[in-house]
């Protein structure tokens with residue numbers, strides 16, 4: 001499924017300074033029963049967000065109107081656990097286009113890149129800086145510039161650059177996905193398959 | 199150039215390298231199940247693409263299936279819908295499908311090896327992170343997301359940057375009562391859940407050489423819990439003996455051709471790893487976890503570390519212990535438990551049930567414990583019956599359920615209720631993993647068995663020693 005192009009995102013951010021946020025928290029398994037990619041945002045962080053009687057937990061950040069925006073700033077080792085792409089879908093479907101963390105779990109990061117959420121890995125210092133600025137002023141605006149590969153605190157101009165490989169960057173800038181690429185090289189694949197050992 | 203086992207398998211599957219990007223990696227075997235595949239099939243449909251190699255994809259139903267009364271219609275309409283979608287998609291695209299009730303049905307990572315789909319030197323993917331299990335055969339096996347499931351269906355390839363390489367050596371011989379699960383939990387406790395992120399692991403050393411194939415599967419299964427994409431062990435005689443004669447194993451000339459390839463599958467002396475770690479087997483005792491990720495584990499006789507002693511965030515650590523209702527410094531031994539779960543692709547194979555039976559034999563299930571014994575497949579279930587383990591299970595007051603993922607991720611009705619404490623042989627103790635509000639202690643089948651008959655966390659060696667002494 002193709003997604004919207006990602007160029008420059010300028011937004012306030014939602015802070016979640018918890019380490020090892022795993023995919024079972026992002027989207028609990030019992031919400032994986034759909035056969036279509038629809039409505040996952042409603043269950044993003046379900047068990048942190050709602051009580052058993054479905055009333056919102058007022059102390060959870062997504063239920064706090066002070067914080068909003070298209071950027072989620074998470075703690076270290078964000079997205080560990082399962083390969084369920086539903087976790088990335090839930091993040092996207094809720095309205096986030098970018099997750100910033102000082103460290104990502106591999107599969108989650110790959111899934112994000114495949115569906116149009118930009119994972120931005122920053123240093124621990126910069127991540128702490130973001131958390132403290134947002135705590136001081138929840139309206140802190142962050143600019144994520146994919147072309148330049150930079151993330152900037154607009155108020156102070158403090159910035160850091162981040163890594164992304166050229167191929168994935170092009171995909172995100174253009175809204176392409178890997179299947180488009182693979183379908184284009186299918187004849188190479190068919191040739192290769194003739195000589196595989198197994 | 200000197201190559202590692204991982205290099206050899208990876209490099210021989212690269213169709214194309216994308217400049218400043220990933221490799222286009224050819225996939226030999228693709229396993230699918232009902233939860234992560236429907237949207238991928240939908241994507242194919244929308245693009246009007248057929249499956250390129252239906253004979254390389256195998257479908258089984260496991261995540262969502264009930265573990266009792268499998269002959270009846272599935273009660274949950276959403277689960278039933280996913281199962282139906284898998285069946286219809288498999289039919290439409292000509293993919294073999296082992297649905298509920300099929301005699302080959304079982305957990306995807308248990309049936310793959312059982313039927314010889316899993317082979318050395320293969321690239322194997324599945325939309326489930328514990329695909330790393332198949333690395334036990336010297337395959338490169340890892341979990342993928344649904345977009346990638348669609349890629350494999352459409353083109354038999356995915357696009358992946360080549361991971362870095364790590365070798366983990368465990369030398370010496372294992373102590374009494376220490377199982378492959380303990381070895382893995384020990385390594386994860388040392389590395390943390392992110393210690394191997396970005397790496398593909400090769401396990402080496404006498405501990406793994408001496409391990410059975412099933413033990414190797416348990417270890418490779420848990421590679422993802424240290425953040426690694428996967429883990430692998432070089433194939434040897436044990437591997438070849440295991441796969442020989444299975445349904446999808448090559449025969450005749452094809453076997454000889456495959457063997458010629460398989461015999462090259464070892465790390466060359468002096469090949470380089472990006473990181474190398476070594477542990478001593480004698481340091482490992484039966485393990486148990488106390489927190490909300492698999493890295494929060496320790497020897498069963500130890501007490502829960504203080505926040506200052508752990509690396510990383512103190513507030514996250516305290517939050518985790520708070521969720522578990524445990525305190526820093528608590529002993530684990532003696533904690534009363536409510537549930538025991540034996541099963542999953544980590545520890546749901548016949549050797550795990552043998553280990554469980556060895557402890558419960560001649561004892562009784564503790565009255566405060568609800569136990570779910572869930573074989574990984576019908577083949578495991580049949581072996582439990584044939585070997586006489588079922589009689590032991592029944593005499594001790596336990597029941598055997600039907601195969602599936604069950605309480606490993608609690609998508610079906612096998613949910614541990616809020617606040618209850620479970621000792622589980624599965625792979626994740628995340629908050630709510632086994633049901634909203636559930637609390638999980640990960641451990642080996644021996645530790646789980648000891649808990650099941652005593653009703654509390656118990657060092658299995660005590661029960662094992664008693665058995666030895668009285669026999």
Ligand code: SF4
Nearest residue numbers: 328542543603606607
């Ligand atoms: S048993 Fe658990 S980890 Fe294994 S395939 Fe099933 S859900 Fe995944």
